[in-house]
Amino acid sequence: MRGDSEHVSVGVIGTGGMGGMHSENLHSRVPGARLVAVADVDAERAGRIAERCGGTVYEDGVDLIRDDSVEAVVIASPDPTHAPLVLECLRNEKPVLCEKPLADSAEAAREIVEAEVGLGRKLVQVGFMRRYDPQHVAVKEVLRAGTIGAPVLFKGWHRNADIHPGITSEWVVINATIHDIDSARWFIEEEIEEVYVRGINTAPKLGGDVWDLQLIQFSTTGGRLGTIETNVVSGYGYEVGVEVIGERGTVQVPPPSGAVVRRDFAISQRIEDGWLARFHTAYVVEMQAWIDGLLRGETLSGPDAWDGYASLVVADACIASLxxxxxxxxxxxxxxxLYRRGVEVTR
Amino acid sequence: MRGDSEHVSVGVIGTGGMGGMHSENLHSRVPGARLVAVADVDAERAGRIAERCGGTVYEDGVDLIRDDSVEAVVIASPDPTHAPLVLECLRNEKPVLCEKPLADSAEAAREIVEAEVGLGRKLVQVGFMRRYDPQHVAVKEVLRAGTIGAPVLFKGWHRNADIHPGITSEWVVINATIHDIDSARWFIEEEIEEVYVRGINTAPKLGGDVWDLQLIQFSTTGGRLGTIETNVVSGYGYEVGVEVIGERGTVQVPPPSGAVVRRDFAISQRIEDGWLARFHTAYVVEMQAWIDGLLRGETLSGPDAWDGYASLVVADACIASLxxxxxxxxxxxxxxxLYRRGVEVTR
Amino acid sequence: MRGDSEHVSVGVIGTGGMGGMHSENLHSRVPGARLVAVADVDAERAGRIAERCGGTVYEDGVDLIRDDSVEAVVIASPDPTHAPLVLECLRNEKPVLCEKPLADSAEAAREIVEAEVGLGRKLVQVGFMRRYDPQHVAVKEVLRAGTIGAPVLFKGWHRNADIHPGITSEWVVINATIHDIDSARWFIEEEIEEVYVRGINTAPKLGGDVWDLQLIQFSTTGGRLGTIETNVVSGYGYEVGVEVIGERGTVQVPPPSGAVVRRDFAISQRIEDGWLARFHTAYVVEMQAWIDGLLRGETLSGPDAWDGYASLVVADACIASLxxxxxxxxxxxxxxxLYRRGVEVTR
Amino acid sequence: MRGDSEHVSVGVIGTGGMGGMHSENLHSRVPGARLVAVADVDAERAGRIAERCGGTVYEDGVDLIRDDSVEAVVIASPDPTHAPLVLECLRNEKPVLCEKPLADSAEAAREIVEAEVGLGRKLVQVGFMRRYDPQHVAVKEVLRAGTIGAPVLFKGWHRNADIHPGITSEWVVINATIHDIDSARWFIEEEIEEVYVRGINTAPKLGGDVWDLQLIQFSTTGGRLGTIETNVVSGYGYEVGVEVIGERGTVQVPPPSGAVVRRDFAISQRIEDGWLARFHTAYVVEMQAWIDGLLRGETLSGPDAWDGYASLVVADACIASLxxxxxxxxxxxxxxxLYRRGVEVTR
Structure with a gap:
């Protein structure tokens, strides 16, 4: 990154829901960024984004990465493409913000870690956007301040309103629970050592053998404990929350932030229907922090390749347990x- | 009252909604009380209560008061009967718990005050049950503890889901707002000195000239301020609340206490539909405190005739203002x- | 029980914190009850209760049970005495409300179940008072109404501010978690089939090998899941809560009910310091329901010997797991x- | 404004707390804006801002306005300078976002309205940033959706932790309450017709005749009612809130959004200490909306000169009442x- 530049020229690979959202944010919500290229196997879809947000259109992400005008890369293409594209970024020594999961297997993620170790510097950030969510940050700040003592127990819950048929129990772990695994590692600041996963099928439409609700109990290297509920067919809305129990108190994400309505013998607040609405701010802040860091000459400003790898190793153990x-x-x-600065890397 | 007695023998005058509820409470929720007589101009209705809760049946409240077996009297008959029946209790030197308003005019209430002064002792308690509501008591305790400094501003709100047609703007003051007037006097511990009442008709069915929503701004003898919302057709449920602003903080009744339900993209709690549900506990505690006091030889344990009179004088000013x-x-x-122990009389 | 009687004559065995509280409630908060006897190995302590609340004083609980004037018995003596005293009640065919745990081992509880089966009728109720706590009852009512569909996941948390040194990890299960086990069975209405208990020592003063914080993951006979946090040294206060996740929503105990105070750049509510404060109402309602049932000729009105036994069997499995x-x-x-009416026995 | 431009070149007049914050936002949080000039009578202070955020430095705001490279102007200088500077902007036909109050008297504001009418188009936006606060917007959306019926009663509260000595009762109206006046007009969508202001001195340090707590009762042209609490020495923190009562329900700003901490027998959340923290997001959104509008060729995107004038007319009535x-x-x-599009102008 040229530390003197006023803008970072960014290319986005993948222009579906996530990539489209990142493109919009780079274009119109993140000062200091310039969207200069978009890539998608569906070139037409990429073209529609480019029309609104600017940038050259590529069909192949590799071509985008190799484009000299692209200084930094965002990867939001399908999971199996993550690792090869990230490795290409490393070969071209370009900073990359890759959506989670970092790879479709722990082995593939390990390769990325090794490539970075070979390079001798970290260029990869993973899209664990909760670390930028104001609600989660507020919890983290209370922990940092020591207000409730050291954390001893982590409780996470993660609920989707509904999910498309065709998913598997493993998909739930790799695509949903992986966020909570990162969350646990970030709040507890220890590695997860043992997991025990139980599941239940609550939505017959998914097929009776798909566990759409999973309950994980875990312990960490320092003997701390945790539990994670992943519920991909909650039926009522999208919610993500965390409570951390410390030695002399607890801290929890704040209550829903919608207007308080009294009507029909009830007091109520709306709950979001999906992660784009719930984590809108987090995605913007994440991108802004990454761009601001790049402008300051820092190659990443959040969860790194190690976090991406470690979360996949834990996910593998979860799958083995289920x-x-x-x-x-x-x-x-x-x-x-290279990664020995503890688990907590939003610095 | 015979201080050595294990039970107080109580007679209840009026067996409608309120009198029926008080009879039930005396019969089955208040140890130390014995319901020995009920009176109602509708003797059949009184008979039904007596069947379930015991007691001799009278058509005339005066006969009940004069019954030697009746040691204490509860008055829950129509408003215009309150003052004459209370005076009869005083003539018979029997403690009486009279529903609000103490009388149908401030003048009639004044007569009661004077009768007590003549007797030289207080026998009359007024049914301002909020002083026994756990939510209101919690607010009072914070004020007493000095946690927020001296109170400087009172905010009350009082909402009915709906009201029967036929009421008048004056009725709203005398029957609904009077509770809030007592509440303000109890929390601020000063007399109300000036009131300014504005109103609006929100429910056409009441007739366009009936102010079913009234907003009162008031000041007290010590220069404190307050505002009261009385809303007899809120359309959504029954709620009563208070916030008191002090010199260095505020205190407010707790949030609704119903189970927290998440469903259909909303998080919600139920709101009660009327005062019998909302103040169920308050009515039991009020009666228990009165009975316990009588057993200890105290003729009253809560708001007294002066409170009943003062609230009517303020209500009169409200009506003049509207x-x-x-x-x-x-x-x-x-x-x-006789009443010079400050406004606060729940001792 | 003589169905025609106006009062139930009750004897209380054990006059420590719990027994004293039950005696007070019987004496002054539960119409229909008459405290006629108290027993304690510390006769002086029993005497102090008798002085205030009435009743003959016994040193031996067995003598109290055999006293002809005692119609029903409350057992609040130390755990190891529970089973023998309950069996004595059965021999004398007297209804008994026994504090939890029903016995100090599942085997001893099994003996009680068998004695009742032998008798052919149920006389034993167990003191799982949460089933009478308004907050818990509100959750149960939402489940009963079908508002959130069938329950699929139970989450319980149970926190004491602090605990006396000398306890063991097993004690935590038998004395604290047993409440949550009953709670889970009551809400899920299935038996617990598997448990996995992990623990951590957070309070060095207890000795490093005592798990004062335990996390239990469980599954039920119908494949439902659950997690229980028992935290006997939370350091901040006493709290018990439950969230039940259903097929299309969730339900949770309401938020704290203390007055809302704003001061010093914070908005706050008080949290209770112990179970006597937190469950004050539940204990009164539990006793009232038991007495009311007895007056109607029902020998129990809540959790029965089977619930007492089943909770101990689950507790044993928890101990084996830890x-x-x-x-x-x-x-x-x-x-x-005899007990085939499902788990839910508050009828 | 050149609709084809990619950026708006903005000049900021006044570089104190508010102007500095607006400069920072324009520089680093609002894509589409370019800070090209800053002005302050304290040129050194302006220089410090320019160093960090860029831009030519002026001592005289008029020179900044006349600078050809300045396309749009933000005014955050002392109140008495607002009107002359706004008029200068109109003379130069440059869009201007002026901090509240629009002028230091209703007369001066009237002159601005007349100048715009003369020009035949609106160039002036007033900095009532609450209209961009997510909490307030959420309330507005519920009203727009008709969820609670037409609004009938407005309740606003506005509390500062503390205030510098030297203020007057009039200052409280013009500088603090004016926000609430705009809020009431925006939510009720009617003009305020009558006000009644009472006040109290709670902070002796301000001098006993300064009303640091003011309570306003008002009615509107359509007969709606409202009450506003302005409390400039709340002693506990900074809070702004609103509840609107409608024909069949109510809507209220959400509860505090800080992390929920349990410690020391209390559950609590932090409250902000001032408006910059509380309204941080609102100020950014306000600026972004203004800039986005300018890029689209709209000369304003929020409260206009009429809103600025009308709020001052109401403020004058408040001062007359006090x-x-x-x-x-x-x-x-x-x-x-020109302004006949109703009170609500965030379009």
Whole structure:
């Protein structure tokens, strides 16, 4: 990154829901960014984004990465493309913000970590946007201030209103729970050591063997505990929350922020219907922080490749547990020197 | 009252909604009480209560008061009967708990005050049950503890879901707002000195000239301020609340206490539909405190005749203001020696 | 019970914190009850209660049970005495309300179940008072109404401000978690089939091997899931809560009910310091319901011996899990015909 | 404004707390804006802002307005300078966003309205930023949706933690209450017709004759009612809120959005200490909306000169009322054709 530049020229790969949203944010909500390229196998879809937000259109993400005018890359294409595209960014030494999961397997993510270690510097940030959500940040700040003592127990809940048929129990872990795994690691600041996953099918339309509600109990290297509810067919709305119990108190995300309405013998507030609405601010703040960091010459400003890799290792253990029906040990997670700044990397 | 007795023998005059409820409470929720007589001009209705809760049936409240087996009297008959029945209790030197308003005019209430002063002791308690509501008591306790400094501003709101046609703007003051007037006097511990009442008709079915929503601004002898919303056709439910602003903070009744339900993209709690549901506990605690006091030899344990009188004097000023459309001075309220223990009488 | 009687004559065994509270409630808050006897190995302590609330004083609970004037018995003596005293009540065919746990082992509780089956009728109620707590009842009512569909996931939390040194990890299960086990069975209306308990020591003063915070993950016979947090040294106050996730929504106990105070750049509400304050109302309602039932000729009105036994069987599995460090199957729970009315017995 | 431009070149007059904040927002939070000039009588202070955010430095705001490179102007200098500077903008036909109050008297504001009418188009927006606060917008949306029927009663509260000595009762109206006046007009969508202001001195340090707490009762041209609490020495924090009562329900700003902390026998959330923290988002959104509008060729996107004038006319009536101690009629407010789109102008 040229530290003297006033703007960062960004290319976005993938222009579906997430990529479209990131493009819009880069274009109209993030000063300091300039959207200069978009790529999508569906070139027409990419074209529609480019029309509104600007930028050259590519069909192949690799071409976008190699475009000299592209200084930094956002990856929001399908999961299996993440690792190869991130590796291409590393080969071109371009900072990259990759949507979660970092790769479609822990092994593939490990390769990225090793590539960065080979390079000797970190260029990869992973899109765990909750770390930028004001509600989650407020919880983190209370923990940092020591208000409730050291954290001893983590409770996460993560509910989608509904999900498209065709998903599998493993998909729930890799695509939904992975956020909560990162959340747990971020708040507890220890690695997860053991997981025990139980599930239940509440939505027959998914097929009776798909666990759309999963309950995970975990412990960490320092003996802390945690529980995660992932509920992809809550039936009522989209909600993500966390409560952290500390040695002398607890802290929890604030209550819903909608207007308080009294009507028909009830007092109520609206609940969002999906993550784009719920995490709108988080996505903008995440992008702004990444761009601001780049302008200051920092190659990343949040969760790094190690966080992407570690969360996938834990996800693998979760999948093993849901298959075996038994608690599962997580493979030992020992970060290379490059990542030895603890789990917490939003600095 | 015979201080050595294990039970107080109580007679209830009026067996409509309120009298029926008080009879039930005396019969089955208030240890130390024995319902020994009920009176109603509708003797059949009284008979039904007596069947379930016990007691001799009278058609005339005066006969009930004179019954030697009746040690204490509850009055829940229509408003115009309150004052004559209370005076009869005083003539018989029997403690009486009279529903609000104490009389149908301030003059009639004044007569009661004078009768008590003549007797030299207080036998009359007025049914301002909010002083026994756990939510209101919690607010009072914070004020007593000095947590927010001296009170400087009172805010009351009082909403009925709906009201029967046929009421008048004056009726709203005498029957609804009178509770809030007592509330203000109890929390601020000063007399109300000036009131300014504005109103609006929101429910055409009441007739366009009936102010079903009234907003009162008032000041007190010590220069404190207040505002009261009385809304007899809120359309959504029954709610009563108070916030008191002090010199260095505020205190407010707690949020609704119903179960928190998430469904259909909303988080909600139920709101009660009427005062019997909302103040169920308050009515029981009020009766229990009165009975417990009687058993200890105290003739009353809550708001007294002076409170009943003062609230009517303020209500009169409110009615004058709503008629004149101008702020109205309240007649000077100077309690006789007998009542000189400040406004706050729940001791 | 003589159905025609106006009062039930009750004897209370054990006059410590719980027994004293029950005696007070019987004496002054529960119409229909008459406290006629109290027993305690510390006769002096029993005497002090008797002085205030009435009743003959016994040193031996067995003598109290055999006293002909005692119609019904409350047991609040130390845990190991529960089973023998309950069995004595059964031998004398007297209804008994026994504090939890019903016995100090599942085997001893099983003996009680068998004695009742032998008798052919149920005389034993267990003191799971949460079933009478207005907050818990509100949650139950929402479930009953079908508002959120069938329950699929139970979340319970149970926090004490602090605990006396000398306790063990097993004590936490038997004395604290047992409430949550009953709660889970009551809300889910299925038996618990598997438990996995993890723990952590957060309070060094208890000795490093005592798990003062325990996290339990469980599944039920119908495949529902649950998690329970028992935290006996929360450090901040006493709180008990439950959230039930259903097929199309969730329901949760209401927020704290204290006055809302704004001061010093914070908005706050008080949290209770212990169960006597938090469950004051529940204890009164529990006793009133038991007495009212007895007056109507019903020998119990809440959780029965089977509930007492089943909760101990689950507690045993929890202890086995915390010792083995592995998920533990719960012994099969098949209620005898006498108890075949489902888990929910508050009828 | 050149509709084809990618950026708006903005000059900011006044670089104190508000002007500095607006400069920062224009520089680093509002894409589409370019800060090209800053002016302040304290040129050194202006220089410090220019160093960080860019722009030519002027000592005289008039010079900044006349600078050809300045396309749009933000005025955040002292109140008495507002009107002359706004008029200069109109003479130069440049869009201007002027901090409230629009002028230091209703007469001066009237001159601006007349100048715009002369020009035949609206160039002036007034900085009533609450109209962009997500909490207030949420309330407005509920009203727009008709969820609670037509508004009948407005309740506003506005509390500062503390205020500098030297203020007057009139200052409180013109500088604090004016926000609430605009809020009431925006929510009720009617003009205020009568006001009655009472006040109290709660902070002796201000001098006993300064009313630091003012309570206003008002009615509108359509007979709606309202009450406003302005409390400039609340002692506990900064809070602004509104509740609107409609024909069949109510709507209220959401509860505080800070993390929920349990500690020391209390559950609590932080309250902000001032408006910059509380309305941080509102100020950014306000600026973004103004800039986005300018880029689209709209000369304003929010409250206009008429709103600025009308709020001052109501403020004058409030001051007259606090001086006379009587309800005060507001001068008739009949907007010229140019402003005839109702009170609500965030379009």
């Amino acid at each position: 298959r075996s029906g038994a608690p599962q040990r997580v493979s030992r997670l020992e970060p290379p020197e | 008629r004149s459309g101008a702020p109205q001075r309240v007649s000077r309220l100077e309690p006789p020696e | 010792r083995s460090g592995a998920p533990q199957r719960v012994s099969r729970l098949e209620p005898p015909e | 001086r006379s101690g009587a309800p005060q009629r507001v001068s008739r407010l009949e907007p010229p054709e």
